[in-house]
Amino acid sequence: MPEVTGNKIMTTKEAISRFVNDGDHVVIGNYTVGTCYNQIMEIIRQRKKGLTIYSQSGVFDVEMLIAGDCVSRVVSTYCMRSGGRSGGSMLERYQRAGKIEVEDYSNFTYNARLTAGAQGYSFIPVLPGIMASDVFKVRDFMGGQKFGVVKCPFTGRDLPVVPAANPDVCIVHVQRADKFGNAQYWGSLGSVSWACLASKRVIVSCEEIVDHEIIKSTPQFTIVPSFRVNALIEEPQGGHPSELSGCYNLDLLFWAMMDLANQSEKGFRAWMQEWVYDLPTRAAYLEHYVERFGKEPLDAIKARPYYSAPVNYGSAFTSMWDEEGKMRLFDMTREGFEKFMEEKGLLIDVEKSH
Amino acid sequence: MSKKATKEELMIIAVAREIKDYERILLGVGLPTTAGSLAKALHAPNALLMTEAGIIDFKPLVPPNHIADVMCIRGYSYALDLFNTFTTINYRGFVDKAFLGVGQVDKYGNINTSFMGGTPKTGMRLTGAGGAPDFVSYAKETILTLKGGEFVEKLDYLTSPGYLGGGDERDRCGLFPPGSGPSMMISPEAIFRFDKKTKEVYLESLLPGIDLTRVKSKVPWNLKVANPLKPFPAPTDDELDYIRTFAPQHCIPRQVLMELAVKKFLEFAGGKHKGKSG
Numbered sequence: 001m002p003e004v005t006g007n008k009i010m011t012t013k014e015a016i017s018r019f020v021n022d023g024d025h026v027v028i029g030n031y032t033v034g035t036c037y038n039q040i041m042e043i044i045r046q047r048k049k050g051l052t053i054y055s056q057s058g059v060f061d062v063e064m065l066i067a068g069d070c071v072s073r074v075v076s077t078y079c080m081r082s083g084g085r086s087g088g089s090m091l092e093r094y095q096r097a098g099k100i101e102v103e104d105y106s107n108f109t110y111n112a113r114l115t116a117g118a119q120g121y122s123f124i125p126v127l128p129g130i131m132a133s134d135v136f137k138v139r140d141f142m143g144g145q146k147f148g149v150v151k152c153p154f155t156g157r158d159l160p161v162v163p164a165a166n167p168d169v170c171i172v173h174v175q176r177a178d179k180f181g182n183a184q185y186w187g188s189l190g191s192v193s194w195a196c197l198a199s200k201r202v203i204v205s206c207e208e209i210v211d212h213e214i215i216k217s218t219p220q221f222t223i224v225p226s227f228r229v230n231a232l233i234e235e236p237q238g239g240h241p242s243e244l245s246g247c248y249n250l251d252l253l254f255w256a257m258m259d260l261a262n263q264s265e266k267g268f269r270a271w272m273q274e275w276v277y278d279l280p281t282r283a284a285y286l287e288h289y290v291e292r293f294g295k296e297p298l299d300a301i302k303a304r305p306y307y308s309a310p311v312n313y314g315s316a317f318t319s320m321w322d323e324e325g326k327m328r329l330f331d332m333t334r335e336g337f338e339k340f341m342e343e344k345g346l347l348i349d350v351e352k353s354h
Numbered sequence: 355m356s357k358k359a360t361k362e363e364l365m366i367i368a369v370a371r372e373i374k375d376y377e378r379i380l381l382g383v384g385l386p387t388t389a390g391s392l393a394k395a396l397h398a399p400n401a402l403l404m405t406e407a408g409i410i411d412f413k414p415l416v417p418p419n420h421i422a423d424v425m426c427i428r429g430y431s432y433a434l435d436l437f438n439t440f441t442t443i444n445y446r447g448f449v450d451k452a453f454l455g456v457g458q459v460d461k462y463g464n465i466n467t468s469f470m471g472g473t474p475k476t477g478m479r480l481t482g483a484g485g486a487p488d489f490v491s492y493a494k495e496t497i498l499t500l501k502g503g504e505f506v507e508k509l510d511y512l513t514s515p516g517y518l519g520g521g522d523e524r525d526r527c528g529l530f531p532p533g534s535g536p537s538m539m540i541s542p543e544a545i546f547r548f549d550k551k552t553k554e555v556y557l558e559s560l561l562p563g564i565d566l567t568r569v570k571s572k573v574p575w576n577l578k579v580a581n582p583l584k585p586f587p588a589p590t591d592d593e594l595d596y597i598r599t600f601a602p603q604h605c606i607p608r609q610v611l612m613e614l615a616v617k618k619f620l621e622f623a624g625g626k627h628k629g630k631s632g
Contacts, residue, residue: 031407031436032422057422057484078482085478085502092479104468106483107406108440115437127445128529129491132515135483138474188407188422189435245424252419256619293622306428 008181008232012282015203015231016042020051020169027054027114027165027199028061029172031190034244035061036173036205038235038282043171044068045277054167055079056110056191058091059242060258064276066090066100067268073141074102075165077110087263101141106130109147109162111191116164117198123148123161131160170199173238174223175246177204178212181229184221187245196224205233207247217313235282237298249301253293359589361542363597363605364561365499366392367589368540369453372497377450378402378443380489385499386453387418388601395596404443406485408434417601421485440485444492447531452493454486454514456503456539461575462553463516463536465490465498466509474511483513490514491530498539501608505573517553524553543569545586549578559584 010018020026020043030036040061043051050072055062058079065071067090074091081089094100105113109126116124130136131149139146148161172192174185183204185192196202202224209232215222241251241258261271279285289298320328327337341347359367366389373379373393379401381390390403391414404410407422411431418426434443443449457480458466467486469477490496491514516536517524525532535553539546545559556578560566570577597604603611 032420033424057420076482078484079479081479081481089479095475095479102474104474104482106487107436107485108488111435111437111440127440127488127491129515130487132491132512132518132527132529133483133487134468134512135487138511140474186433187424188405188409189433190407190422191436193435194437243419243423243425249425250419250423253619253622256615257623260616260619297622303425 007179008230009179009209010231010233012038012042012205012233012235013046013280015039015205015233016046016048019201019203019230020046020048020171022048023050024048024168025052025054025165027167027170027195028056028058029170029192029195029199029202030239030242031188031192032057032059033187033190033242034173034175034185034239035059035242036171036238037061037240037242038238038285039171039173039203039205039233040064041276041279041285043070044272045280052167054110054114054165054195056107060255060262063090063262063268064272066094067265067272068276071100074100075105075110076102077105077107082259082262084259084263089262090265090268093265103140103142103146104135104138105146105162106133106135109135111194113162113165114191114194114198116162117166118194121164123150123163125150125152125159125161128157128160131158136160165198167195167199169201169203170196171203171205172196172224173205173235173244175206175244176208176210176214177206177229177232178210178215178226179232180212180226181224181232182212182215182222182226183224183229183232184215184218185223186221189223193223196228201230202228203231203233204229205235205238207234207236207238207244209234237286238282240286243301244303246303246306248298248303251297251301253297254289357589357591357594359594360605360607361561362607363594364586364589365540365542366597366601366604367593368545368587369497369499370396370593371587372538373398373401373451376400376402378448379404380444380449380452380493381405381421382452382454382484382486382489382499383418383421384455385501385604386455386497387414388597388604389453390414391417391600392593392596395600396592404439404449406436406439406489408436408439410434410439410443414600417604440488444489447492447494449489449493450495452489452496454489454496454498456498456500457481457513458504458506458509459498459500459539459555460506460509460516461555462518462520463496463498463539463548463555464509464512464518465514465516466506466511468511468513470510472510477510486514490516490536492534494531494534495537496535498536500539500541503541505575505577507574517548520553521551541569545584547580554578556580557583559586561586 052073241254369389370392
């Protein structure tokens, strides 16, 4: 049973070192936004190998991991062709060279696998229409394991099903968490909580570790509970260059730089040397960003406030005894209550009875 | 006498006009979101916009960058996860119209957004299936935008099922809600619809200044053409004003936009702020 007790706050370096192993199935928990870019970069810096990457909306996260030679297999539904029509992508380059295998699902069928895994089922039905699609018919490394067909015992209808996915580790970045690991996320929910709950180990990085009191007052934002989280990292700007609700917008200029770099493999590798390999921490990355571009571009994309209306989770009272020391149910003081128990012959002197 | 408009603006307006008030609309990335915003702002204020990321009932204030963009809005009515968006909303029949992009399309509105030219291992990767297959399957109607895509006799990969082999094959196979499927397609050159019986795509209107022969030459079969051709709807000043305010970057061709973006980027990368460290 993976260790989930004790102090789980640690650096990205330690978390990745301890909880991501060569050959692991790793799910990038974030759905397009708030992508845990620093955790991804750390996986690359630590030269993890032979990973099977689960990614639902890959952009540069998947590209970097592939270029970092960390990946053997990708389970995907969507991967931006960042080099454009002519430039291509690392995913395409490596797949064509036979260096990685890719299994393509659709957004729903990919998510369904994680939902099944999160719930402990071995499979889950998906929508029948997929059987008319090559997503169902064409199989890569999963072959006969990619989809199945079962007959509904109640309607007799043939239903396509997908196997559960239980990745070894989920890496995810969120807005906040408490020290116990209760992770809170808001914005566009996507498949984020399913990715966390399906996985055997969960590494959460967050913009800010907050007091448990804050988490307690907004339980509806908790997407993965403390007892499922193995490592917690406080990493401000941990999602840059992607966006995170309430924190920062997409850094379009930085994105354009990555796009242009990915027009060629050589260009992308040069970009990775500068922004991944040469910068050991996110703090160093941010420092380098400011050195090169100044602080203004980051300030320009900082989110302005738009707070949720507070909700009242309160109740009438939180103790059986009121402010005057009287029991709420019956009008007795504590002394009076214990006297009552004595008079009724309800109290037993345990020592005297031996 | 209406104002002059770019091709891009005409496409957005044509798509926006397909949205009726009170309809529940699933938006794919790009042009559809601008069209959806325009529709909601001008003629369909009670239309409900949603994305597969689970952002349900929102009003973009700036064009979304992608389908999970939550920074372009100020709140929304219902936060749902992706799995439940596809089941409780899509599968249960609550998507009136889905707007999706196209890589390759065939005669019967079957779509490829996965691979082109060769096999999945050797061909050119497109973006991938994304949410499309399940939306084209269960939305009451799907509207397709063909920006850089192409017409082919046979798809290299059938990502999202349209009318399959044509005729009543889609309805007969029992996998899809009866009557569902692509209803309209728009390219930078023309508006297309699908024949109600044969389900074959036909050209309904040409964009102004476009030559019919040119459009037909890009289609590898004898493309059917409405007779008479429907005139392309003229834009109103309100529509143009809205698009230019909401999404000026969508009013110009991608190439022109890229030129501007590269120029801006080079200023940024050239360290315009060097020396002014924070």
